[in-house]
Amino acid sequence: MSSAVQKRRPQTAQQFVLEELRRAITSGELRPGGPIRQEALAARFEVSRVPLREALKSLEAEGLVVHHVHRGYFVAELSLNDLEEIYRIRELLETEAVRIAVRRLPDGTIATLERIQREVERAADEGDVAAMAAANRLFHFTLIEASGMPRLVRLVTTLWDSTDAYRSLYYTESPHRKQAVREHRAVLSALRHGDEDAAVRRLDEHRAHAVAALREVLDLERD
Amino acid sequence: MSSAVQKRRPQTAQQFVLEELRRAITSGELRPGGPIRQEALAARFEVSRVPLREALKSLEAEGLVVHHVHRGYFVAELSLNDLEEIYRIRELLETEAVRIAVRRLPDGTIATLERIQREVERAADEGDVAAMAAANRLFHFTLIEASGMPRLVRLVTTLWDSTDAYRSLYYTESPHRKQAVREHRAVLSALRHGDEDAAVRRLDEHRAHAVAALREVLDLERD
DNA sequence: CGATCGGATATTGGATCCAGTATTGATAAT
DNA sequence: ATTATCAATACTGGATCCAATATCCGATCG
Numbered sequence: 001m002s003s004a005v006q007k008r009r010p011q012t013a014q015q016f017v018l019e020e021l022r023r024a025i026t027s028g029e030l031r032p033g034g035p036i037r038q039e040a041l042a043a044r045f046e047v048s049r050v051p052l053r054e055a056l057k058s059l060e061a062e063g064l065v066v067h068h069v070h071r072g073y074f075v076a077e078l079s080l081n082d083l084e085e086i087y088r089i090r091e092l093l094e095t096e097a098v099r100i101a102v103r104r105l106p107d108g109t110i111a112t113l114e115r116i117q118r119e120v121e122r123a124a125d126e127g128d129v130a131a132m133a134a135a136n137r138l139f140h141f142t143l144i145e146a147s148g149m150p151r152l153v154r155l156v157t158t159l160w161d162s163t164d165a166y167r168s169l170y171y172t173e174s175p176h177r178k179q180a181v182r183e184h185r186a187v188l189s190a191l192r193h194g195d196e197d198a199a200v201r202r203l204d205e206h207r208a209h210a211v212a213a214l215r216e217v218l219d220l221e222r223d
Numbered sequence: 224m225s226s227a228v229q230k231r232r233p234q235t236a237q238q239f240v241l242e243e244l245r246r247a248i249t250s251g252e253l254r255p256g257g258p259i260r261q262e263a264l265a266a267r268f269e270v271s272r273v274p275l276r277e278a279l280k281s282l283e284a285e286g287l288v289v290h291h292v293h294r295g296y297f298v299a300e301l302s303l304n305d306l307e308e309i310y311r312i313r314e315l316l317e318t319e320a321v322r323i324a325v326r327r328l329p330d331g332t333i334a335t336l337e338r339i340q341r342e343v344e345r346a347a348d349e350g351d352v353a354a355m356a357a358a359n360r361l362f363h364f365t366l367i368e369a370s371g372m373p374r375l376v377r378l379v380t381t382l383w384d385s386t387d388a389y390r391s392l393y394y395t396e397s398p399h400r401k402q403a404v405r406e407h408r409a410v411l412s413a414l415r416h417g418d419e420d421a422a423v424r425r426l427d428e429h430r431a432h433a434v435a436a437l438r439e440v441l442d443l444e445r446d
Numbered sequence: 447c448g449a450t451c452g453g454a455t456a457t458t459g460g461a462t463c464c465a466g467t468a469t470t471g472a473t474a475a476t
Numbered sequence: 477a478t479t480a481t482c483a484a485t486a487c488t489g490g491a492t493c494c495a496a497t498a499t500c501c502g503a504t505c506g
Binding site (some may be wrong): 011012015050053054057058060061062063069070082085086088089092093096149150151152155 | 234235238273276277280281283284285286292293305308309311312315316319372373374375378
């Protein structure tokens with residue numbers, strides 16, 4: 001419905017800072033484990049520390065940053081165990097969302113998904129990692145939001161956010177992008193047939209491949 | 224070294240305010256839908272509005288309060304739809320937690336659960352609603368925490384918190400308390416036999432009864 | 447030479463003050 | 477009488493200032 005998404009600057013400083021911080025963290029610009037210097041960031045965003053701290057409290061609740069009393073905020077660092085737990089929880093929640101969504105699939109949803117999928121494939125071909133990540137995310141959430149379960153969607157959103165910095169690693173490699181494209185096509189095919197079980201199975205495989213790739217990457221990075 | 228452990232008074236004002244606010248909301252002292260007047264609450268807790276606002280940001284992320292720009296915070300109000308969604312999500316997450324927990328049940332867990340269950344029964348007999356709610360919660364979380372999945376536990380915790388104000392309604396009636404006692408016994412029995420499926424089934428029933436009761440209560444309260 | 451203590455500095459936590467927005471209530475016009 | 481207008485008020489959002497705590501680094505002592 002609302003596809004006219006213009007870059008409206010948020011009304012309050014905290015909303016602005018929240019968006020900017022989230023982008024900085026999920027893009028990896030602020031390194032996992034690194035400290036968050038409030039004075040410096042406030043200056044960079046041209047706000048005082050007050051709205052910055054409120055934004056950080058929101059991010060803390062989402063698990064993007066951690067807070068130590070009198071020592072400040074640090075970008076959250078995820079171990080392999082953490083990642084596996086997050087993906088397992090995603091599996092539980094997304095499976096439910098997709099099952100409900102398939103049963104009540106609103107008109108035009110499949111057409112929308114196909115349109116998004118074309119963008120995914122374009123980005124995959126051109127090796128545009130950022131666009132690939134964005135389109136991939138849009139694909140999944142278009143489906144999940146069709147469940148009509150707002151809290152479920154919100155939980156899944158925070159789970160995706162908390163691993164965004166790691167997911168980008170995954171899409172930098174062309175074979176992974178091609179794999180994701182194939183898997184999306186399989187999901188779409190299942191959806192066209194209204195086959196709930198098949199759709200869930202395809203998505204599970206999709207997720208499992210991502211976890212396996214992350215496992216490799218993190219093992220390599222170990223020093 | 225470390226000073227002697229006193230009455231666990233939180234180190235910072237926001238931690239203190241966060242605990243007090245959570246208690247005030249989950250106990251129903253602050254009514255669902257009601258506005259949160261920052262100046263008044265800050266005065267009551269003898270802090271400034273700054274730590275109060277940071278605590279409110281945390282509670283917003285947990286879903287205990289909602290925030291409207293330039294209008295302030297309000298205690299979250301849950302519709303029956305919301306409650307049903309929350310219980311459904313709890314079912315998904317708690318089922319996983321319990322399955323994992325049963326497989327790796329640490330020594331002494333069952334003994335601990337039996338001890339807690341005695342407290343549940345005592346509170347149920349005496350009609351001590353607050354103690355009943357506390358012991359019931361402890362029972363469930365002792366089991367859930369045995370899963371060793373910290374994020375899962377955290378999610379389930381926030382889901383419980385967000386419905387605490389409504390759950391108390393449930394335990395005010397003696398038949399409901401007796402029912403809960405019976406259901407806990409059934410869960411314990413399944414656990415003693417290491418029967419994962421049975422334990423999950425019992426807990427599902429336990430939850431379903433709670434939802435049914437809430438449905439009644441909310442229908443009655445409709446005016 | 448290593449460990450420990452103590453002060454200087456950096457950084458966070460909190461209070462107060464100011465600005466901007468929403469709400470309220472009174473007034474006026476139809 | 478009803479509604480629109482607009483000023484007074486209440487409350488939130490944000491900036492600045494101050495206090496409390498941690499960290500860093502050099503001096504001192506074993």
